Amino acid sequence: MIGLILRRLAQIPVVLLVIYTVTFALSWALPGSAVLNDEGRAPPAAVIDAIEKQYSLDDPVKCYTQYLVRVTGIHWLSNRISGPSTTPTDVREYIFDFGPSFRFEDWSVNEIIVSSLPVSVALGLSAIAIALGIGLSAGVIGAVRPNSWIDFATLAVALVGISLPSFVTGTLLLILGPVWAGVGTVGAWGTLGNMLLPAFTLSLPFAAYIARLTRMGMIEALSADYIRTARAKGVGPTTVVLKHALKNAFLPVLSYLGPAAAYAMTGSFVIETVFNIPGIGQHFVDAVRSKDLFLIMGVTLVFASILVFFNLAVDLLYRFVDPRIEQ
């Protein structure tokens, strides 16, 4: 078990380095200039020149290595050992320094990630919590009474949840809730109430998928021998379903939860736009659009790390829930 964890941990830096390299190459190849405004006045050529020199934007190899040295904390370490390469100031120093954002000139990528990642994590996790609640109940009900009207109803809802894009459901909910019913506010963030609508919208496709997984697992489990044994022993129907059958039926859901949680946390670009949420998802799209090189690198590396660690965590959790995997 420990050997496995160590092996998996050792793979992480390699995976991240590959992701770093590929992302860097792709974002470098984006057309246009990172430092030029999209509209309006172009600054004097010497100004553009100065910015490009400052961040080595004129030399991909130099830029690649310099940024790598900062991101990995080697730069920070060397500053501790051999003295800084700038005169001292009050500027905060980061161990893992993701550099400045070109689009949001007053903010460093570190600040942007610190301010937006928790929002997306909260939104994503609450969406997963809602999805678990809805998906499991719908799946169990569907499996207990297969092919009944209630089974078809949940299947239909699940189908709609997967098929409808979230900018449709999001806008629809915004108009139904705050605009028509006067419940909640549009464009505000920071309270639990503000989070309900977007979290619910985000949860729908996940809930639908979990419902399908649970239903399949439950139908299989309910026809298994050990369930018949349990029933024969006189165990009540609720206990049979919720304790004996669900435990096995939950395994595929569990393995789906890892990537789903990571995806819910970062793939909420549309939701963030529609509900005006200050999360990290929007930066995946906006940073690429504005060729904000360091922001692209920052959010990609953070997302990659999250994904890698979530997969590891789920793999370990799986072994804990289902001891058969060990053999």
Added chain:
Amino acid sequence: MRPVLVILAILVAITFSVLAFDRPLPRAELNLINGTEFITLDPQRMTYAHDIRLNYAIYETLTRWDTYSDFEIIPGLAQEWSVSDDTLEYTFRLDPNGRWSNGSPVLAEHFVYSWRRALYPDTAADYSNLFFVIEGAEDFFHWRARQLDEYTALTNDQKIARFPDIAETPGLSRNERLARAAQALRQESIDHFNNTVGIRALDDHTLQVRLERPTAYFLDLCAFAVFAPCYPPLVERFASLETSTGRIQQAYDWTKPPLLITNGPYVPTDWQFKRGMFLERNPYFRIPDFAKSATVRITPINDPNTAVLAFQTGLADFLTDVRVDYIADMLAQKEQGLNDYAQAISTFGTYYWNFNCREFLNDGRRNPLHDPRVRRAFAMTVDKHAIMMVATRAGEKSASVFIPPGSIPGFNSPQGLPYDIERARREFNDAGWFIGDDGLARNAQGDLFPTVRLLFSTGSYNGAVALALGQMWREHLGVRAEFDAKETKAYRADLQRQNYMLARGGWFGDYGDPTTFLSLHRTGDGNNNSAHSDPYFDDLLTQAENERDPEKRMRILEEAERYTMEETLPILTIFHYNWYFLYKSPEDAQGRPNPGGLRGMSNHPRNVQYLWLLEVVRQEELDAHLAAEAAR
């Protein structure tokens, strides 16, 4: 069941702990929605409209405009000023009561620091060339760039040896020597600035500026956002010197409250990234209670639809830019009395298409648009009213000239070219192109007119306009068009390299003088995307620069615009931009106060809205009005 509950509990716990850290901003007396987050609060580096509007609220410039009149220059922080007889030397007398938000006085010295900062290429200020009207400023800018290049090229030993004092001081480590050398290099640039650039603090409250050449609009520039001061002790705390290049590296921690110190009517007390900003009256501002609203909240909402919904459901009193394509319908509904908040004003900007004026295209082919007669023919076959029906549909004024007529006092706009297909065809024939029986244009050798490529950025109405243009030229001139829709960054790159034949463009003026538009078409200008180059036009601009009589100068500039809009035609102007807002009118149809309405907006095309002039009409005002009516 148990693992499910455990997982759920963990998820909910994390969610709550994150929410505990977010503090939503309270409602203020005046609540705004902006279409984007602020880019920077550093006055010297600003370029975007939202940043500039905020600048006027939190910083105070030497002069400002009377936005309710014809944009007359009135005193700001400078109470009075004198101009020397040769119109080159300006002496400003600063209000001794001017205070930063920490209580310390605003000194002439601070302007010297801030303007010098704008002239350092290290600062990378987009607007640094506006400062080039000051004596020695342009030379200093290039001198500093050279100084840095030369210093970077030196080895570390040479860097230290460049300053013998530092090389000979005993007991210093190599790193300390390098750091000191960088500081000495910076001092050298400051000395050079003081010796060569015409900006001087005569005493604490007197600033003297000597200009390179007569600049009729210098006082107008002084009112512009990038000429506002920053607080030097604060900025310096976050400026470091890179020892390998000598470059000043500025970190922007200082633009975030509570660190930020400003000298305007408001000071930001909270700024949460992508969540919002909160302004309060600067307690030390030289005129107490100057700002009409005590507090302002600004919420950035990127999505245009969400912004409109948020305004409609009462999140804010004022949506500062409306970018939904149904604004035309909202304006029409307002006409019918269905809403009372859709607002449009014409602005200091123009939507146009660039002609590539170069003789050869980037692929080496001869460019038919190089001939001004062809460009004029193209322009005169465009029915601008028909185009507006497919573009915004929101009632903009069609444009036959570049500078929006009536926006600059004392400047009379030329006529521009008419919509005249007959005349267009004559010009086209003169240029050697004839429309054949198959309806296609050919030259005398029988070669087809090359297919014109129309470059534009995706989104908005550019594609619709391009299609309409292509169809008009096909119909009236027998010229075929193809379309090149690109994502903004790629479009911009092509535009700058003249990798196009026709390309969509737009421009907003920065200061109240025709040159803010006209200089665009000067040979070699950094924004001259059509690569227009004409000695007569360049000569007119130089003449205007040297003309001291403001009346005569305006006549010269009028001729310059006439010449480019009627003869050389580097651009095909389509319409003058409107700006759209959502805010309730301050008075209802009966002239009574309208609670929730916004009072104090300026309707001038320059579209400068000083936030400290705005206030929301209160319910009490209507009550008082009704009571007075009843008493009568």
